[in-house]
Amino acid sequence: MIPVTGFESRHVAVLGLGRSGMTTARALQVGGAVPVCWDDNPEARARAEAEGFEIRDLMAPGGFGEIVSLIVSPGIPHLYPDPNKVVAAAWAAGVPVDNDIGLFFRSFGSGDWDYFDSPPRVVAVTGSNGKSTTSALIHHVLDAAGKKAQLAGNIGRGVLDIEPPEDGDVIVLELSSYQTDLARALTPDIAVFTNLTPDHLDRHGGKGGYFAAKRRLFAEGGPDRAVIGVDENEGRYLANQLSQGPGDDRVIRVSAAAKLTGPGWNVFARKGYLSEYRKGRQAGSIDLRAITGLPGAHNHQNACAAYAACRSLGLAPRVIEAAFQSFAGLPHRSQTIAEQGGIRFVNDSKATNVDSAEKALQAFSNIRWICGGLQKEGGLGPLQDALGSVKKAYVIGREAAGFALQLDGCEAEVCTTMAQAVAQAIKDAEPGDTVLLAPAAASFDQYDNFEQRGDDFAACVMAALGL
Incomplete structure (x- = not known):
């Protein structure tokens, strides 16, 4: 503690x-x-x-x-x-x-540090989507590299519940907007911003207030290095605000949408390949396509952010690549739970909104899509462009019929229950298909939380497959 x-x-x-x-x-x-x-x-x-x-x-x-x-x-x-x-x-x-985050940062250091060869460091990760996977991936890489690290915050243990750090330790924190918004002290050594999409708008008085809460992690204390996802305007703005010039490598720009050029420090993913460039020259690369724990462009963005943070901590590209290969992914986040007869079963129950469901649909092909639940505001319109990879939708939830009606141009079957949806998807599936749970809705009409929904999906799959 x-x-x-x-x-x-x-x-x-x-x-x-x-x-x-x-x-x-x-x-x-x-x-x-x-x-x-x-x-x-x-x-x-x-x-x-x-x-x-x-x-x-x-x-x-x-x-x-x-x-x-x-x-x-x-x-x-x-x-x-x-x-x-x-x-x-x-x-x-x-x-x-x-809040407890503010207390953590004001209490983290101790007099014992005067005797350490390497003072402990804190990596703090925030953003709308991917912060849990990014945080867990950074922790996994450090652990695989033999570095002592602890994972806490919005994932793992509470920030004040971790062990007092020792010489050279790294603390990896996932921080939500609720946590960064109120903390009176925010002084990480490395701060990571994954992306920004509208969420928790009532709690923050709109999108501007939501971004302002995230921005505090970078503005209040000033990290030694900032890893910034620049695929949205908010990220580009933040990177520009923190940088002192084109070659300022205290800011590492990250993208899964475009090749990043220029004299600074950039990490980007294109066509499944991660590339690191420093001062206009390539410094590292990783083929992400065969890493099952990191499927799709959204996870490639997470990989870029984690890679940049780990490079900031002094790890070599090949060490990071080896650790990526053994990363199994987080439960309920693009998690492969079974493969049988050429059919893959993926649990992305954490896809509780349209944006995250869209990213899940873009990560796979030949999809048997299990979706539905307590629908959020805004409708399903933004999903239309991602439905081309869906062979059929199997809709669950108390309002399954209404949900199905919004899936224009996509064959949909109202199943209501998870067991029925899994059974029908398996009956229809062919080798090469992916049975994907990515609900695009909250779980509270049938489950206590998204974890319980994902566990039910896994249990239904295992029972149906006899595993």
């Missing part, structure tokens, strides 16, 4: 007592602070009280008495669409509001 420093013997309020909040309370206590906890859920309060933490209704008269800071869990809104009432009360009381 990372002890939170700077609050010794002082009272710090923790709002929200899920995994993040409870870890924060413990880390504050280990660092010598006095945590004061609150959650609207009585069961969550009871669990915290059972651990010996003080429980206090912060909205009661005098609730913020002695409180020097309020630490807010990521799921609690602090500005849009409306600030949580406790956050607003903290503003009125003049109490600074922060």
Whole structure:
């Protein structure tokens, strides 16, 4: 655990007592602070009280008495669409509001570092799509190269729950916009921006607010090196803002859509090949086409970002390539779960919106597409250009019939349940086909989360195949 420093013997309020909040309370206590906890859920309060933490209704008269800071869990809104009432009360009381990410960065260093040959470093990854895969891939490469690394943040362990770093360690953090938006300290050594597509717009007051939350990772502390995906205008703008000139190699531009030229440091993927260029000369290349854990252009973008981060950490191209070959991918993200009779079964349950589903459809050919669920705003229109590789759609969900009607020009069968969709897709499939779960919708009409939906798909496939 990372002890939170700077609050010794002082009272710090923790709002929200899920995994993040409870870890924060413990880390504050280990660092010598006095945590004061609150959650609207009585069961969550009871669990915290059972651990010996003080429980206090912060909205009661005098609730913020002695409180020097309020630490807010990521799921609690602090500005849009409306600030949580406790956050607003903290503003009125003049109490600074922060989150566990801010506490991590202000507490990460220690006096022991004076005796290290190589101070620990932090790689922080943000963006709309691909940040989990990019973070996991960086961690995998470091591990395969024999480097001690820990994976935390929005993936793996909570940031304050990791082991105190040792000489030469690397901490890889996946950070969501909810986490970067509020943190009062953001000082990674290497910061990675994958891409930007509209998401969480209510929480950030629109696309501009959403991008501003991501941009804080680069603007607040100034990383030593920034890896920036430049396939959207926001990435191009960010790279330009951070660069001091055309040859400034503190900014590594990354693309899966275009060849990048110029005197700077560039990493791009074209036709399945990753290329690294520095000062106009090629410095490395990897054939990504046969790497099963990284299928499709969207994963090639993730590979470019991870490659650039690992090169910044001093790893050689051939070391990175060897580690890419053994990367199995993340569960529920373009994950191959079985192959039988020339038919491939891929679980991309994380494709909960149209943009991510489109990327999944572009990654494969001859697709038997399992889709549907709780549809998000905007409709399915943007998917039309990606339906050429779909042989047939098998639609699940409570509103499967309405979902199917939007798939113009694509043969669709209303199946409703996962078991029925998998059974029919297998019945229709031929050698060379891919049975792909990429729902383009949320899971909450039938499942608790996208992980449960992906697990159900895998279980249905395994049962049908007798595996």
